[in-house]
Amino acid sequence: MTRDGRLLSLYLGLTTSVNGFLQPFVPIYLLEAGLSKSQIGLVAGSGALLAFLLQPILGKLSDRLDARRPFIVVMSLVAAMAYLSFPFLRGAPAFLLAVALGANAGLYMQGVGGVLVGRLAAKGRGGATYAAYRVWGSIAYVFVALAVGLILKPVGGHGRAPLNLMFETGPLLFIGIAILARWLPDPQRPVDTEPDPKPRHALIRPNLRRFLAVDFLYIVSLYGATNFISIFMQHVGGRGLFLSCVFLPGVITETLVMKFSGSFSDRYGRRPVLAVSYVLLPFRLLMYSVALNPWWVLGAQSLHGLNFGIVGAVAIAFVNDQADHRTRGALQAQLSLVTAAAGAVGPALMGLVADRYGLPAMFQVAAGLAGVATIIFLLFVSESNEHATGTGIALLDRAPFPAHSAPLAE
Numbered sequence: 001m002t003r004d005g006r007l008l009s010l011y012l013g014l015t016t017s018v019n020g021f022l023q024p025f026v027p028i029y030l031l032e033a034g035l036s037k038s039q040i041g042l043v044a045g046s047g048a049l050l051a052f053l054l055q056p057i058l059g060k061l062s063d064r065l066d067a068r069r070p071f072i073v074v075m076s077l078v079a080a081m082a083y084l085s086f087p088f089l090r091g092a093p094a095f096l097l098a099v100a101l102g103a104n105a106g107l108y109m110q111g112v113g114g115v116l117v118g119r120l121a122a123k124g125r126g127g128a129t130y131a132a133y134r135v136w137g138s139i140a141y142v143f144v145a146l147a148v149g150l151i152l153k154p155v156g157g158h159g160r161a162p163l164n165l166m167f168e169t170g171p172l173l174f175i176g177i178a179i180l181a182r183w184l185p186d187p188q189r190p191v192d193t194e195p196d197p198k199p200r201h202a203l204i205r206p207n208l209r210r211f212l213a214v215d216f217l218y219i220v221s222l223y224g225a226t227n228f229i230s231i232f233m234q235h236v237g238g239r240g241l242f243l244s245c246v247f248l249p250g251v252i253t254e255t256l257v258m259k260f261s262g263s264f265s266d267r268y269g270r271r272p273v274l275a276v277s278y279v280l281l282p283f284r285l286l287m288y289s290v291a292l293n294p295w296w297v298l299g300a301q302s303l304h305g306l307n308f309g310i311v312g313a314v315a316i317a318f319v320n321d322q323a324d325h326r327t328r329g330a331l332q333a334q335l336s337l338v339t340a341a342a343g344a345v346g347p348a349l350m351g352l353v354a355d356r357y358g359l360p361a362m363f364q365v366a367a368g369l370a371g372v373a374t375i376i377f378l379l380f381v382s383e384s385n386e387h388a389t390g391t392g393i394a395l396l397d398r399a400p401f402p403a404h405s406a407p408l409a410e
Contacts (some may be wrong), residue, residue, distance in 0.1 A: 004185035009136040010118055011184055014177045015109045016137025020144025021170040022083070022106075023247055024230040027085060030095060031231060034159050040090045041351020044227045046096045047103020048343030054338040058108055063330050069111050072181040079105035086167040087160070101345070109177065110334035116186065116223070117316075138255035144170075144249060149244030173392060207382045208322050212334065212382060215315060215374035216342045218278065222307060224346025225285055225366040229301065232359045238294035249298050253305025262313040269388035270318045271381065272396040277310040278330035278374040285367035289360040321384040 030040045080116050082102030089095055106396060148166055233246045265273040287300040315335065323331040354362040378395065392394075 007180070007184055008113070011116075011177065011180055012113050012179065013136040013140035014105070014173055015113065016078075017140035017144045018170065018173050019104070019247075020141045020251075021166050021244075022102075023226075023246055024145070025148070025166060026099070027231050027232070028226055028243065029160065029163050029167070032163065033089070035092050035095070036351075037228065037231070037354045038348075038351045040231075041224075041227065041347040041354075042104075043092060043096045043099050043353075044347035045344035046100035047107070047341040048347075051104040051107045051340030052337060052344060054104060054246065055108065055111065055340055056164055056330075056334070059111075059330050059334075059336070062112070062115075068115060068186050069181045069184055071110060072112060072184065073178045073333070075105035075108045076174045076178035076181065078102070080171045080178075082172035083167055083174075087164040098278060104340075105174075107336055109339055111339075129379075138251050138258065140257075141251045141294060144173075144176045145244050145251070146246050149241040191398055200215045205322050207384065208319065208331070208334075209377075211315075211318060211381050211384075212338045214278075214373045214377045215311075215335070216338050217369055217376070218281065218311070219339055219342035220346040220349070221285065221370040221373065222346075223367040224350035225288070225363055227347040228350060228354055228359060228362065229288070229297070232288065232291070233294060233297050236291055236293055236297060238297065242294045242298075246297065246301060247304070249302035250304025250308070253302050253306070254309035257305040257309030258313050261310045262317065264384065265314045266387070267389060268312050269322065269383045269390050269396075270385050271319065271383045272391045272393070273310055273314050273377065274318070275396055277307050277314075278370075278377045280306050281370040282367040282374065284362050285370055289363035289367070316385045321386075 027040055030043055031037075035043065058071060062071055079102045082098045082105070085098050086095075089098060105231050116377050130221055148170075151165065178328070230243055238246065261273050284300055284303045284307070288297065289304075291297050291300065319331050319335050350366060353365050383390075
């Protein structure tokens, strides 16, 4: 791996490692602070809603300036201050503002990783390249989650006091990201030798638009439900290490799956690999709805590797397939925009369902939405990687987009 590759791996590792304490414990912290499940859903969606407004602006501005490092520094510091403030906050409005700022900054930092990798990846090799770098994020997540679990294991997740230490120290990882940004590779786009071949109004191709639509439903169901998994773990009797490690089986399998999902999508196509993730999700969500103990939840969570382990790398590559150096930042911002919108709708919707009908019913509703996303994906989304050989299975190898929608020339 080159020096640039090592730096990008470290960057993606740090930006993912923070989720080792944020993902399981932000919802529990909010619950311990007196918020209802509906309020927790609204707070969780607030960052995504702000991102819905800001991500396109940040993407276009970074494309225009052809620079990402200054934005990474600013977003890292914003996230650090937002989560460091947790021990001092009271009431839903204060947490809503802090989470909105922190989650929005985190979304930008994750999305810009795809841009940086896309600049360095060889044509047709974006999936394998991104996965090779991103897998270190999953490894870093494991270390952070285990460290948090060892700190909290005597008292579990009850009360704000034992959780305050985590939010007084964990956000310092964002400070490390800001420092690292000084050395991150941020290559300038090549000088154009030909006129821009595309009209500006055709920036988002029809096939990409269809993919973004089903990706929205997918994320609403997956992350709307995921926001309450640590609370559900408490509901079925999980404490201490069970809480900090509730996402760990998924991250471990994600590490193994991501290592291969990107390269498989380069060879066989983005669509067949994504189909595995889409088809699995409804069944996985139904498994939570009938869980009886913490081990059952951990077993269902281990399947997350076949969800984010695939989508986390291949969706980035799917978008990069249909971009060039002039538009990659803007199109990745569109993916972040969809993620943000779904991240706002999903937790709010699932929180309302959980408050009214209970957590098992919430997982059933999420499974229904995931099923709809799967059907639409299989029927209407075409292959994006023109270099793929396909699998030979017609249902999976939906023909690449036609010539008039072909990827933009680099």
